[in-house]
Amino acid sequence: MEGLETLKKWIDESNNIVFFGGAGVSTESGIPDFRSVDGLYHQKYDYPPETILSHTFFMRKTSEFYKFYADKLLLEGAKPNAAHLKLAEWEEKGKLKAVITQNIDGLHQMAGSKEVLELHGSVQRNYCMKCHKFFDFSDVKSKVEEAKALDPKSPDYMVPKCECGGTIKPDVVLYEEGLDNTVLTKSVNYIANADILIIGGTSLVVYPAAGLIDYYRGKKLVLVNLSATPQDRRADLVIHGKIGEVFSQL
Numbered sequence: 001m002e003g004l005e006t007l008k009k010w011i012d013e014s015n016n017i018v019f020f021g022g023a024g025v026s027t028e029s030g031i032p033d034f035r036s037v038d039g040l041y042h043q044k045y046d047y048p049p050e051t052i053l054s055h056t057f058f059m060r061k062t063s064e065f066y067k068f069y070a071d072k073l074l075l076e077g078a079k080p081n082a083a084h085l086k087l088a089e090w091e092e093k094g095k096l097k098a099v100i101t102q103n104i105d106g107l108h109q110m111a112g113s114k115e116v117l118e119l120h121g122s123v124q125r126n127y128c129m130k131c132h133k134f135f136d137f138s139d140v141k142s143k144v145e146e147a148k149a150l151d152p153k154s155p156d157y158m159v160p161k162c163e164c165g166g167t168i169k170p171d172v173v174l175y176e177e178g179l180d181n182t183v184l185t186k187s188v189n190y191i192a193n194a195d196i197l198i199i200g201g202t203s204l205v206v207y208p209a210a211g212l213i214d215y216y217r218g219k220k221l222v223l224v225n226l227s228a229t230p231q232d233r234r235a236d237l238v239i240h241g242k243i244g245e246v247f248s249q250l
């Protein structure tokens with residue numbers, strides 16, 4: 001594969017790699033992305049994912065939100081793939097400083113990565129909007145299942161509820177919501193000081209996350225993506241392929 005040897009050499013020589021990824025990192029683990037041919041945008045829903053996953057939609061049509069969320073993002077049994085595992089291995093060896101991700105699936109931590117900056121939060125953390133009690137992934141999963149017993153026309157159908165009666169909200173940054181400043185600042189620092197920045201599995205169209213690339217000052221900007229991105233021309237090395245397959249050869 002073209003570029004693979006160069007990437008291998010750069011990785012061998014570096015102990016300051018930073019990885020920045022998106023939904024494409026997890027498609028080989030069975031979690032669909034938003035923009036590929038098989039992604040969520042090409043499936044049939046009453047509303048586009050960006051509308052359903054917005055703050056306004058969550059507040060106004062909570063039941064509709066959870067129908068989509070449970071079906072597409074609250075996925076049980078997904079396992080890290082070769083890309084997640086390789087990144088954890090590089091960190092363990094002292095070669096990689098941080099994984100910055102737009103994903104909310106927790107697969108990097110499951111693979112063993114320690115310094116994971118989740119720009120868009122995580123399905124693993126959930127809070128009651130009324131009393132702020134914490135709920136994990138499986139709590140929410142079973143509460144959504146319980147709420148399936150309700151009339152599908154009920155506003156609470158499939159909506160996970162706290163014992164206090166409040167609605168549980170995932171700690172996920174919905175469209176219209178702001179990113180966590182601490183996570184953003186740390187990400188900027190890692191990227192600004194990175195020797196190699198590898199960007200993988202992201203269409204680089206969701207801002208402000210996509211803008212993070214502008215902070216990189218080095219000369220080893222690597223893009224690993226299935227399809228072309230608006231930033232391909234800026235990169236020092238572009239590899240078009242499946243990230244799990246590519247990383248398993250590194």
Ligand code: NAD
Nearest residue numbers: 022023024033034035103104105201202203226227242243
């Ligand atoms: P995106 O869906 O916009 O783009 C994904 C990109 O990955 C595409 O360019 C596609 O060509 C590429 N891709 C797909 N499979 C790949 C593979 N195996 N190897 C390499 N590249 C592959 O995703 P995005 O840029 O991350 O933005 C979408 C937003 O949706 C994110 O902000 C994220 O929060 C959210 N999201 C998260 C998940 C998840 O947590 N797993 C899943 C879907 C969407």
